[in-house]
Every structure is written in structure tokens, then in C-alpha cells.
Amino acid sequence: MAYAPVPYSYTPSLLSTTINPDIEVKLADTTAERDLLDSLGELYSIILTLEALEKGYLRDTVQERDYTEICDRLLRQYRSHLTDEHVRAAFGDLESFKAEWGLEVPKATERLRIGLPATVETAPAREHNSHSNNRNSTGPSGPNPNATHIVSASESFITLLDAIKLNMLSKETLHPILVDTIQAVNKVTDRDFENKGKIIQWLITLNQMRVTEDLGVDQARELQFDMQLAYDGFKAVLGE
CATH class of the missing domain: 1.20.120.1130 (Vps28 C-terminal domain)
Known part of the structure; x- marks a missing residue:
């Protein structure tokens, strides 16, 4: 048999009859919609990257200097995306965004809640x-x-x-x-x-x-x- 039989009650859906697998499906029709989706995608990536960074820092596989620089940059990027009112409205809040996309990121969640790298939070x-050792020292470059x-x-x-x-x-x-x-x-x-x-x-x-x-x-x-x-x-x- 050249094709699989279908139930008597089966009716092809409009979606199945109109989608051509050889044609790219557009997720956005306007530049504004595309920019919004790009921003939400960036936020998703930032959250996942931050989770991985926090784990790496706790496991001592990321040096403090690198951790501080990367974490600070990610937090700034996160806040920067959410300054746009349209992105903020579509994002909702962190908990709803996590629920919508099935994100399990407890360490990133805590870092975003605090808003500071762990190395800044505690010196x-x-x-x-x-x-302390250099308290009373001076050098040729200054005080x-x-x-x-x-x-x-x-x-x-x-x-x-x-x-x-x-x-x-x-x-x-x-x-x-x-x-x-x-x-x-x-x-x-x-x-x-x-x-x-x-x-x-x-x-x-x-x-x-x-x-x-x-x-x-x-x-x-x-x-x-x-x-x-x-x-x-x-x-x-x-x-x-």
C-alpha cells in the first residue's frame, strides 16, 4: 500500500494543507515584532548563560575576575532589554517567563533577584x-x-x-x-x-x-x- 490508511472521520486541517516544508515560516510580519522576538530570545539566552556561569563559579571552574566581568555584563544586558516597555510587557516577570518556557534555573534566579555578581555582594x-599590608606604603606612581x-x-x-x-x-x-x-x-x-x-x-x-x-x-x-x-x-x- 502506497499510503497509510486514515480514519473515516479524519479531516485534513487547514494548517496541514497550507504549510510547505520547503518554505521558511515567518515568525514575525513586521520589524517591531522581529525585534521583540529577538529581545525575548536574548533574555532566554542570558538566563541560561547566567545559570551555567553560577554553577561554574561554585565549582571553581571559572576564575573570580572572569566571573565578575561576565556576570556583571549579563546582568546589565538583562536590565537593558527590560527597559523597553514592549519587551517588558511580553516578558512579564521572571517567574512567568520561566514557567512559559520550562526553565529550571534556581541559581540564575537568585542572581537576578540580587542583581549583583557574588564577588561584589561579598568582597x-x-x-x-x-x-591592609599596603596601608602605609607609597610608591613612585602616587599615594x-x-x-x-x-x-x-x-x-x-x-x-x-x-x-x-x-x-x-x-x-x-x-x-x-x-x-x-x-x-x-x-x-x-x-x-x-x-x-x-x-x-x-x-x-x-x-x-x-x-x-x-x-x-x-x-x-x-x-x-x-x-x-x-x-x-x-x-x-x-x-x-x-
């Missing part, structure tokens, strides 16, 4: 030791590098506190300053000084907000209070 102890890091960290705290006082309360404004602050602090010391954890907590809070969203008045007052305490704790460590 390596050896970095502090290196700085003690630790002093430069201290100034940078202090400037970040002051910039953050000034932004809050000036009611610059959007995620787009505050999140980068907070990232700069924790990175600058970690270059000075790995010690868990008083209220340092507040910086991470607020980074997580801001990271979960929409790009266009602002902190409320009460939140801004609380952030200012917490960051002043963190700044005081940082200065107290320097005096020890």
Missing part, C-alpha cells in the same frame, strides 16, 4: 588583606591605593545621600549609585561592618522595581536613614 578576604579607594567609597555614599535629598528617587538613578557604593566599599574592606547589609537589601529592593518606578516618600526616608548608618559604620571600620 574576597584576600583583597582586604592585600590592602597609597587604599586611600584612593577610601575616597571613592566616601564619594559614593555622599552622592547617594545627596540624590535622595534632591528627590532623585527613581530606580534608574539610585541603583547604579548603590552598585558603585558597594563595589567601592568592597575594595576598601571585606569586613561586615555595621549596617553594610542594608546596602545589599536596598539593591535587591531596587532591582525588583520597574525601571520607571520611583521610591515613595517613606521608602526614601528609610533609605536615607539606612545609608547614613551604613556610612557611619564604614567610617568606624576605617578608624579601627
